[in-house]
Structure formats: structure tokens, C-alpha cells
Amino acid sequence: MAGSLISIAIHTAVAFILLICGILFACPNRGLMIVVTSKHAGGIMARNLLPAAIMFPPAICWLVLSGYRMAIYTAEFGLCILSVLNIIVFAVLIWRNARSLNIIDHQRRRSQIALQKVNEELEERVILRTNELLKTLGQLQTEIGERQTIEQALFQEKELALVTLQSIGDGVITTDARGLIKYINPVAEILTGWSLSEAMGMPLTQVFQIIHENTREAAENPVEQVLDSGMIVALSNHTVLITRNGRELSIENSAAPIRTRDGDIVGVVLVFHDVTQNRNMASLLSWQAKHDSLTGLVNRREFEHRLAQAVTNAQTGTEQHALCYLDLDQFKVINDTCGHVAGDELLCEIANLFQNHVPSCDTLARLGGDEFGIIFNNCSLEAAVFRANIIREHTQKFRFVWKQDKVFNLSISMGLVAINTDTPDMNSALSAADGACYVAKNQGRNRVHIYQADDLELARQYGEMQWVGRITQALEDNRFRLYYQSIVPVTRNDSETEHYEILLRLIDETGKLVSPMAFIPAAERYNLMQTIDRWVIHTFFSHLGQCVDFQQYYCPLIEYSRGCLYTINLSGASINDDQFIDFVCDQFTLHQIPPEAICFEITETVAIKNLGKAARFIRALKDFGCCFALDDFGSGMSSFAYLKNLPVDYLKIDGSFVKHIVEEPIDLAMVDAINKIGQVMGIQTIAEFVENNDILKVIQNLGVNYAQGYGVGRPTPFNLFQFN
Missing domain, CATH: 3.30.450.20 (PAS domain)
Structure with a gap:
């Protein structure tokens, strides 16, 4: 019985072990084995229980069998003990396993709590980081937008710059x-x-x-x-x-x-x-600023600039130059006869002629009108005279043909002056050359006159030049004075007209009275006569207009409309002034002067210089109501022929014939002839320079209508005339 029991126990234990091993190792990748080998709580518990479940049953059986063999207890008791021990072992194992599970569960809960806390913290951190990322993302999107805007602006700027550079x-x-x-x-x-x-x-x-x-x-x-x-x-x-x-x-x-x-x-x-x-x-404007537009020559401004440089160079003593002043002699005749177009053409042809004989190293200029200038650089006075005469001779040979039917001979008057260390300045050199040219004209024209410091003709010329400033200043200071001289009838006539000539005098800087013959030549030479004529007419008309407002006993000649005639002298410059007639008419209207009370007087020389224009001038003012007198008749050439074309009312016989009429039979014959021609033409005659009774008797016997001179009436200041 005992043997069988032991055998049964052993077999049971072995079978149980084999069963367990079979169960564990039958399917290593699944089933109980996967549970035992897992890292989870079940695997841990299985690994904790499995050794005890394997080891304790054999050990208990061995103990029970040992007690049975030693007859400590019977077989039944041994089975009971075996059962109890198995129960105890398994109870202990269950308790221990439960305790382990509790510990694991507690740890699990703690871990869950910690994990939950960590999860919450992590969620908070995730939320915070997410917000930060969202904010950063927003900023990044803003920056991206701004960058895109900037890039677009830069692109547009680049395109604009390229378009600008292209355009x-x-x-x-x-x-x-x-x-x-x-x-x-x-x-x-x-x-x-x-x-x-x-x-x-x-x-x-x-x-x-x-x-x-x-x-x-x-x-x-x-x-x-x-x-x-x-x-x-x-x-x-x-x-x-x-x-x-x-x-x-x-x-x-x-x-x-x-x-x-x-x-x-x-x-x-x-x-x-x-x-x-x-x-x-700019080059063209610069050229035009320095050159004459008509001839293409250097103009006066540039010429004076170059002349100033030449004078400066000559003052150093290392260089010597010469200045030549040229004036065409017959230019006015051609200009008046054929017109300004012909005059311009003549100037161009003469300029070309001069250029052919003036080298490029010298300066040829048109100074104004028909006046030219030449600077002979690095040239002695003798060489300059030779070269100037060559130009003069070629000019004399030149023939100006206008419209194939008019041919004119030309000549030039030239003034020459050396430019050396004695030349003070540009103006002095130009003035000296101008004066020398003027002397050449006065000496017969078509010649070269060399300036000399002791030249009497030049001294007179300089005197005239000095008068220019004095006349201008006298006009500004109102130092001109009006005089009158009676023109008395010689023969019996029924006219009650009282005739007076208005004369001009000047008070100089010292208060002395200056005769017109001292300043009139200078005024004519330097184009001041127009201003003087206008001053005389304006001043006389204004005085006469004021006299009309006074009572009759203040001015015995107030009844000019029925008995007074005033003669006013006019210059050639005024005759040639196209605006002068308008000025005279305006003065008549302004001062309420009847034209019938005024007689204008021009010299024969002025009239025959421009006969056609003088005749038109006379007719225009006669149509307005004025009278006209021709002064110094007989002093010019072909006077009788010219007289037929001039519609004058009075003929003033030149005083050079009248003052010697008593002792010179030729002068007597001339005065008689002039008077007879005047009477035949219906023109009243006036004898000038009647200085004594003998002359008065002779002209009275000849039948001259009027006399004027110191023998019949001296010039009287206009203020005495007005209030006497």
C-alpha cells in the first residue's frame, strides 16, 4: 500500500510537472507562455507563482511521504496533511500574489495620477506652446505679408526705375x-x-x-x-x-x-x-552778339573790346598797332536815291571788298551806318598808311550797279591813328581816328588823314566833341534861351503882318551868352539838332499859348491871327525825321496855336540834300496851314532849278551877297536876280544881313519885300518881347 502510494505520488508529481511544462512550452508565441513572458502585471504574477506552483507540490509530497515512511502518521493523515499543505501553500501564494497585485495596483494608481498630472502639465505646456506657435505663426504670416508687400514695392520700384531709365x-x-x-x-x-x-x-x-x-x-x-x-x-x-x-x-x-x-x-x-x-x-547767339547782322563783320561792341586789348598790349611797349576809321563818302546819295535796300546791298558789297584786302589777323568791323573800322595788329603807322591807301584805291575803282541802270562811283574818307605807349585808352584812340576821318572829309574826301596831336582841324573837331556834353547838360539844366528878331517890310504893301524870326542862344556854365554858331555845328555833327528843334518848338508854343491867356496889353502881338508871323528854323535832321510832323501837329493842338501864325524855315543846303523829302515835308505842313521860308538862298548850286520844286512862301537871300551889295556889283546882280525870280514865282523875298541904311536903300530900290539885320532890328530876349 505504501509503495503504491509513493508510486502514485511520484507519478502524479511528474505528471503534474510535465503537464505544466507542456502547457508552458506547447505554444511559446501564444497562450500561457506569452502571458508568463509578458512584461505586464499578469506576466509578473505568473512568473512569481509559477516557481512556487512547480516546486512546492513535489516538496510537500516529499515531506508527507517522508513522515509516512517514518510512521509518524498514517497514509490517510498524510493525504490530509498533503491537502492542507497544498491549500496553505496556494493560500499563501494567493495572498502574496494579491498583496503584490495590490502593490502593483497602488503603484499603477499612483502612476496614473502622476501620469494624469504629467498629462495635464503636458497639455498645458502643449496649449501654451500651441498659443506661442500660433502667435509666432501669426507674426510670421504678418512678416511674410510685409515681405511680400516690400518685395512687390521693390519690384514696382525696380520696374519704375527701369521704365524711367528707358524713358x-x-x-x-x-x-x-x-x-x-x-x-x-x-x-x-x-x-x-x-x-x-x-x-x-x-x-x-x-x-x-x-x-x-x-x-x-x-x-x-x-x-x-x-x-x-x-x-x-x-x-x-x-x-x-x-x-x-x-x-x-x-x-x-x-x-x-x-x-x-x-x-x-x-x-x-x-x-x-x-x-x-x-x-x-549759343554759338550762333555769341556770334550774332559780336557781329553785324547785315554785313557779317565784327560789330562795334566787339571792335571796341578788341581795340581795348590792343591798347593794353601796346602800352607795354612790346607791340604797336594802328587804328583806321573809314566813312563812305557817297552813301547817303545812294541811300536816298535808290532806297534803303540799295544802301544795304552797297554796304554788303563794300564789306566784301574790304575783307579781300584785310587779312584775318586784323580786325575789320562795321561801326554803324556807313562807318567801318580796322585794327592793323603789329603794324607800324607807315605800313598802315600804305595798306589804308590800297583799300582806298580799290574802293575808288569799285562801281556800284543798282538794277542794271544806275551806276555809282564810290570813295572813302579814312582817319588813321597809331596805337602805342602814348595811347591812354580805347576811347581816346577811337575819338582820334574819328576826328581824323572827319578832317579827311572836310579836306575833300577820298583821302587818308593821319592823326597828329597838334592838328588844328582835329582841335576844332575835339572842340565840337566837347560841345556834345555841354549841349546835353544845357538841355537838362534848361539853359537855352529864345530870342526874336524883327523882319520888317521894305516896300509899301497893304499887309499888317508883323514878322519875327525866333532865334536860339545858350547860357554857358559861367552865365555867359553863347552864339548858336558856336554849338550848332557840333549839334549837327552829333545828331542833337532834332532834340534842340523839338525844345524850341515846345518852349515857344507853350510861352505863346500862355500869352493868349493874358490881357491884350501884356502882349502887343497877341492878335497874331491878323497881324503876326513867327519864323522857326528847322534842321536837316528834323526834316528827315518821319515822326517830326506828328510832333509839330501835336504841339499845335496841345497849345492851341493857329498854324497860320507859324512859318518854318529851312536852309537851301538842307533842302537840296534831299529834295524829294524836303518838298514832301513842306507840303505836309503847308497843308496843315503853316508857311515856309527858304533860308540862305543862293549859297547852294543850281538854286533856281531846285526852287521850282519847293513850294515856299518866303525866299531869304543869303547874307553873303547882301552885306557887300553896296560895293560889289556882282553881289548886287545876284541879289537882283534872286529877287526877280522870287517875284516872278510869287515868292516874297527877305534880305539878310541888312546892317546899315545904305544896304537898306539898295534893296529897297531893287524891290526886295523884307529886310532883316542889325540895321533894322537886333535880336531881343523873348521875355522882353513878351512883356514890352
């Missing part, structure tokens, strides 16, 4: 720091002749070739100047660009450095534009 009227070339071309705009392409694709990467000097306009030398490279100096560079105003096809353009340009933010120069921008038309216009 700008200036040529633009940019280079790198080595002077190699990086860009040229369309205008630069046109001006240089190079396209952008051809010029890209080329040195600037090959595309942009510039020279100096005057010297024709190569101009300095502006890019090199900028790279060397680091400053903006502007080229001179005389720069010329030579294009690819060899054409030359005048340009103005400037170059500036292209810098980085750090100030480093990375290139140069060159801007230039075509100023050929402007420069040509």
Missing part, C-alpha cells in the same frame, strides 16, 4: 568698380551707337569716347575720375562725344559713385545728354 531723355551708363559697362539705357544706345548687348562688359572708354571741342584732345575718363576721387564729377562745357559711326555730338554730363551701405564704391553711374543744338544756338 528718360538723358543717356545713362552704369559701370562696375573696374569701369566695365553693366547697363546703358536706350538714349545712351542712340547717342553712342552701341546696343546694350554689345556694350555689356566692355570698358567705358571704348563705348564712350569724348574729346575737347577746341583742342580736339581726348578728355579724361569720368569714371576713372570718380573712382579715384570718390566724388561727383562734371565734365567741361566743351566736351564732344564721338559716336560709333564717327559722328560728333556736343554733350554735357556728370558721373557719380554708386556706394553700398558701408560706403564702398561698387560702380559708377554716368548721365549725359545731347546739347549740340543748344551749343550751336
Whole structure:
């Protein structure tokens, strides 16, 4: 029985072990084995229980069998003990396993709590980080938007810059720091002749070739100047660009450095534009400012500038020059006979004639009207005389033909003066040459007169020049005075007219009375007679107009309309003034003077110089109601022939015949002839220079109508005449 029990126990234990091993290792990748080997709580518990479940049953059986063999207890008791021990072992194992499970569960709960806390913290951190990321994302999106806006703006600016460079009227070339071309705009392409694709990467000097306009030398490279100096560079105003096809353009340009933010120069921008038309216009204006528009010669302003330079050079003693003043002798005859167009043509032909005999190293100029000037540079006075006579001779041989039917001979009067260390200034030299030319005219014309410091003729000329300033100042200071002289009837007539000639005097700076013969020649020479004539008419008319407002006993000649006639002298300059008649008519209207009370007087010489114009002038004022007298009749040539064309009312016989009429039979015959011609033509005659009774009796016997002179009435100041 015992043996069988042991055998049963052993077999049972072995079977149980084998069963367990079979169960564990039957399917190693699944089932109980996967549970035992897992890292989870079940695997841990299985691994904790499994050794005890395997080891304790055999050990208990062994203990029970050992007690049974030693007869400590019976087999039944042993089975009971075995059962109890198994229960105890399994209870302990269950308790221990439960305790382990509780510990694991507690740890699990703690871990869950910690994990939950960590999860919460992690969620908070995730939320916070998410918010930060969202904020950063918003900022990034804003920055991206701003960057896109900036990029768009930069793109637009770039496009605008490119369009501007494409559209700008200036040529633009940019280079790198080595002077190699990086860009040229369309205008630069046109001006240089190079396209952008051809010029890209080329040195600037090959595309942009510039020279100096005057010297024709190569101009300095502006890019090199900028790279060397680091400053903006502007080229001179005389720069010329030579294009690819060899054409030359005048340009103005400037170059500036292209810098980085750090100030480093990375290139140069060159801007230039075509100023050929402007420069040509400026050159033309400059030429016109220095030259006469009609003849193309140097004008007076430029001539005086060059003359001043010549005088300055001569004052150093190293150079000597000569100044020649030329005046055409017959220009006025041609101008008045054929008109201003012919006069202009004559001036052009004479200018060409002079140019053929004046070298380019000298200066030939038109000084005004028919006056010319020549500066003989580095020329002695003797050589200048020789050269001036050559010009004079060729001028004398010249024939001016107008419209193929009018041929005129010409001559010139020339004044010559040396320019040396004794020449004080330009004005003195020009004045001396002008005076010498005037003397040449007075001595017969067609000659060269050399200025000499002790020349009496020149001294007289200078005296006239001094009178110019004195006359002008006298007009400003109102120092001219009006006088009158009676013109009395010689023969019996029924007219009650009282006739007076208005005369002019001047009060000089010292208060002395000056005769008109002292200043009238100077006034005529220097074109002051128009001003003097206008002063006389305005002053006399205003005084006469004021006299009308007074009572009759203040002015015995107030009844001029039925008994007074006032004669006023007019100069040739006033006759030739187209606006003078309008001035006279305005004065009549302004001062309410009847034209019938005024007689204008011109000399025979003035009349025959421009007969047609004088006749038209006389007729115009006679139609207005005035009378006319012809003064100094008999002093000119062919007087009787000219007289037929002049509708005058009075004929004043020249005093040179009258004053010797008593002792000179020829003068007597001349006066008689003039008087008879006048009577036949219905013109009343007036004898001048009647200085005594003998002369008065002779002209009375001849039948002359009026007498004027110291023998019948001396000149009287106008104020005495007015209030006597």
C-alpha cells in the first residue's frame, strides 16, 4: 500500500510537472507562455507563482511521504496533511500574489495620477506652446505679408526705375568698380551707337569716347575720375562725344559713385545728354552778339573790346598797332536815291571788298551806318598808311550797279591813328581816328588823314566833341534861351503882318551868352539838332499859348491871327525825321496855336540834300496851314532849278551877297536876280544881313519885300518881347 502510494505520488508529481511544462512550452508565441513572458502585471504574477506552483507540490509530497515512511502518521493523515499543505501553500501564494497585485495596483494608481498630472502639465505646456506657435505663426504670416508687400514695392520700384531709365531723355551708363559697362539705357544706345548687348562688359572708354571741342584732345575718363576721387564729377562745357559711326555730338554730363551701405564704391553711374543744338544756338547767339547782322563783320561792341586789348598790349611797349576809321563818302546819295535796300546791298558789297584786302589777323568791323573800322595788329603807322591807301584805291575803282541802270562811283574818307605807349585808352584812340576821318572829309574826301596831336582841324573837331556834353547838360539844366528878331517890310504893301524870326542862344556854365554858331555845328555833327528843334518848338508854343491867356496889353502881338508871323528854323535832321510832323501837329493842338501864325524855315543846303523829302515835308505842313521860308538862298548850286520844286512862301537871300551889295556889283546882280525870280514865282523875298541904311536903300530900290539885320532890328530876349 505504501509503495503504491509513493508510486502514485511520484507519478502524479511528474505528471503534474510535465503537464505544466507542456502547457508552458506547447505554444511559446501564444497562450500561457506569452502571458508568463509578458512584461505586464499578469506576466509578473505568473512568473512569481509559477516557481512556487512547480516546486512546492513535489516538496510537500516529499515531506508527507517522508513522515509516512517514518510512521509518524498514517497514509490517510498524510493525504490530509498533503491537502492542507497544498491549500496553505496556494493560500499563501494567493495572498502574496494579491498583496503584490495590490502593490502593483497602488503603484499603477499612483502612476496614473502622476501620469494624469504629467498629462495635464503636458497639455498645458502643449496649449501654451500651441498659443506661442500660433502667435509666432501669426507674426510670421504678418512678416511674410510685409515681405511680400516690400518685395512687390521693390519690384514696382525696380520696374519704375527701369521704365524711367528707358524713358528718360538723358543717356545713362552704369559701370562696375573696374569701369566695365553693366547697363546703358536706350538714349545712351542712340547717342553712342552701341546696343546694350554689345556694350555689356566692355570698358567705358571704348563705348564712350569724348574729346575737347577746341583742342580736339581726348578728355579724361569720368569714371576713372570718380573712382579715384570718390566724388561727383562734371565734365567741361566743351566736351564732344564721338559716336560709333564717327559722328560728333556736343554733350554735357556728370558721373557719380554708386556706394553700398558701408560706403564702398561698387560702380559708377554716368548721365549725359545731347546739347549740340543748344551749343550751336549759343554759338550762333555769341556770334550774332559780336557781329553785324547785315554785313557779317565784327560789330562795334566787339571792335571796341578788341581795340581795348590792343591798347593794353601796346602800352607795354612790346607791340604797336594802328587804328583806321573809314566813312563812305557817297552813301547817303545812294541811300536816298535808290532806297534803303540799295544802301544795304552797297554796304554788303563794300564789306566784301574790304575783307579781300584785310587779312584775318586784323580786325575789320562795321561801326554803324556807313562807318567801318580796322585794327592793323603789329603794324607800324607807315605800313598802315600804305595798306589804308590800297583799300582806298580799290574802293575808288569799285562801281556800284543798282538794277542794271544806275551806276555809282564810290570813295572813302579814312582817319588813321597809331596805337602805342602814348595811347591812354580805347576811347581816346577811337575819338582820334574819328576826328581824323572827319578832317579827311572836310579836306575833300577820298583821302587818308593821319592823326597828329597838334592838328588844328582835329582841335576844332575835339572842340565840337566837347560841345556834345555841354549841349546835353544845357538841355537838362534848361539853359537855352529864345530870342526874336524883327523882319520888317521894305516896300509899301497893304499887309499888317508883323514878322519875327525866333532865334536860339545858350547860357554857358559861367552865365555867359553863347552864339548858336558856336554849338550848332557840333549839334549837327552829333545828331542833337532834332532834340534842340523839338525844345524850341515846345518852349515857344507853350510861352505863346500862355500869352493868349493874358490881357491884350501884356502882349502887343497877341492878335497874331491878323497881324503876326513867327519864323522857326528847322534842321536837316528834323526834316528827315518821319515822326517830326506828328510832333509839330501835336504841339499845335496841345497849345492851341493857329498854324497860320507859324512859318518854318529851312536852309537851301538842307533842302537840296534831299529834295524829294524836303518838298514832301513842306507840303505836309503847308497843308496843315503853316508857311515856309527858304533860308540862305543862293549859297547852294543850281538854286533856281531846285526852287521850282519847293513850294515856299518866303525866299531869304543869303547874307553873303547882301552885306557887300553896296560895293560889289556882282553881289548886287545876284541879289537882283534872286529877287526877280522870287517875284516872278510869287515868292516874297527877305534880305539878310541888312546892317546899315545904305544896304537898306539898295534893296529897297531893287524891290526886295523884307529886310532883316542889325540895321533894322537886333535880336531881343523873348521875355522882353513878351512883356514890352
